[in-house]
Amino acid sequence: MASFNLLLLPGDGIGPEVMGEVKKVADFLGSAGVAKFETETDLVGGSAYDAHGVAITDAAMKTAMAADAVLFGAVGGPKWAKVPYEHRPEAGLLRLRKDMELFANLRPAVCYPALADASSLKREIIEGLDIMIVRELTGGVYFGEPKEIVTLENGEKRAVDTQVYTTHEIERIARVAFDLAKVRRNKVTSSEKHNVMRSGVLWKEVVSKVGATEYPDVELDHHLADACGMQLVRWPKQYDVIVCDNLFGDMLSDVAAMLTGSLGMLPSASLGAPDAKTGKRKALYEPVHGSAPDIAGQGLANPIAMIGSFGMALRYSFGLGQAADLVDAAIADVLASGSRTRDIAAKGANAIGTKDMGDAIVAALKKRV
Ligand code: IPM
Numbered sequence: 001m002a003s004f005n006l007l008l009l010p011g012d013g014i015g016p017e018v019m020g021e022v023k024k025v026a027d028f029l030g031s032a033g034v035a036k037f038e039t040e041t042d043l044v045g046g047s048a049y050d051a052h053g054v055a056i057t058d059a060a061m062k063t064a065m066a067a068d069a070v071l072f073g074a075v076g077g078p079k080w081a082k083v084p085y086e087h088r089p090e091a092g093l094l095r096l097r098k099d100m101e102l103f104a105n106l107r108p109a110v111c112y113p114a115l116a117d118a119s120s121l122k123r124e125i126i127e128g129l130d131i132m133i134v135r136e137l138t139g140g141v142y143f144g145e146p147k148e149i150v151t152l153e154n155g156e157k158r159a160v161d162t163q164v165y166t167t168h169e170i171e172r173i174a175r176v177a178f179d180l181a182k183v184r185r186n187k188v189t190s191s192e193k194h195n196v197m198r199s200g201v202l203w204k205e206v207v208s209k210v211g212a213t214e215y216p217d218v219e220l221d222h223h224l225a226d227a228c229g230m231q232l233v234r235w236p237k238q239y240d241v242i243v244c245d246n247l248f249g250d251m252l253s254d255v256a257a258m259l260t261g262s263l264g265m266l267p268s269a270s271l272g273a274p275d276a277k278t279g280k281r282k283a284l285y286e287p288v289h290g291s292a293p294d295i296a297g298q299g300l301a302n303p304i305a306m307i308g309s310f311g312m313a314l315r316y317s318f319g320l321g322q323a324a325d326l327v328d329a330a331i332a333d334v335l336a337s338g339s340r341t342r343d344i345a346a347k348g349a350n351a352i353g354t355k356d357m358g359d360a361i362v363a364a365l366k367k368r369v
Pocket residue numbers: 090093250288
């Protein structure tokens with residue numbers, strides 16, 4: 001039986017609760033003979049800051065670099081609102097992305113039929129929705145230099161963030177998007193603001209060139225990022241794969257998440273380039289939702305995005321596409337049976353907790369394996 005090393009970084013808030021449910025799924029797949037998962041656990045975010053004074057330690061980074069995949073929960077919360085900027089909880093996640101060179105962030109937004117009524121949009125708009133947002137994750141305004149607040153001679157302050165992209169950064173994320181489109185519905189929409197940003201001009205030019213020269217059979221559209229946000233809530237099913245920069249991807253993926261009913265539903269994969277020799281790529285999997293401090297520790301959080309993220313690890317890191325399909329199907333089974341955590345329950349309807357949802361998914365998986 002194949003064996004894989006996982007680094008679990010549960011983080012803060014609801015992170016540890018939802019990660020607990022992933023462990024159940026991983027253990028079950030081990031006992032069912034699908035694959036063995038050796039896990040190590042470490043701190044990230046505010047919990048790492050409390051213990052070590054940094055948002056992630058060098059030792060945890062070393063383990064992350066060596067792991068077959070990293071599973072990440074969530075970071076942040078009001079408790080750490082005043083820690084120095086460079087040690088804020090989010091810095092742990094950003095260091096993981098940057099140091100592991102996880103440039104490609106895949107954020108699928110799929111509307112489960114049973115959940116079509118949980119969305120704030122009308123059923124016909126989101127029923128059957130299946131889109132993939134491909135977000136560039138190691139460049140753009142998140143990491144561009146200078147990034148600073150300086151005091152001017154007149155005493156006023158001046159803040160600068162730098163939006164910067166080079167040709168190769170755009171080319172490699174465009175290829176990820178086109179490759180995904182080829183095994184989906186063959187359509188890429190590239191989103192930027194070339195009407196105001198030079199980086200948008202280059203983005204559009206490079207994506208167009210990659211499309212025309214390397215993927216002539218894939219349909220390519222360009223939507224300005226603001227219009228793309230509008231179209232996502234107007235008629236999201238027009239999209240297949242959307243490719244965009246780091247900041248627009250952050251925003252558009254939150255919009256897309258809500259189409260599916262709840263932020264608690266959306267998994268994501270952050271991937272590096274395949275190693276030239278081994279073909280293996282560094283990878284981190286995390287739910288799109290945050291640490292939800294308001295419900296942390298109460299056993300109310302929805303573990304589906306976290307379990308779905310593990311499903312993406314099965315697919316993209318371990319070559320276990322069939323097992324990934326089973327996990328997705330088990331989630332759909334549980335939703336179809338009517339089980340709901342609070343975030344996706346109809347108003348006034350009964351809701352189950354984090355652990356019960358995890359148990360239900362494992363039970364559904366057992367029936368399918
Ligand atoms: C996300 C989050 C992060 C981001 C935060 C936690 C730094 O919002 O993964 O979408 O902005 O990228």
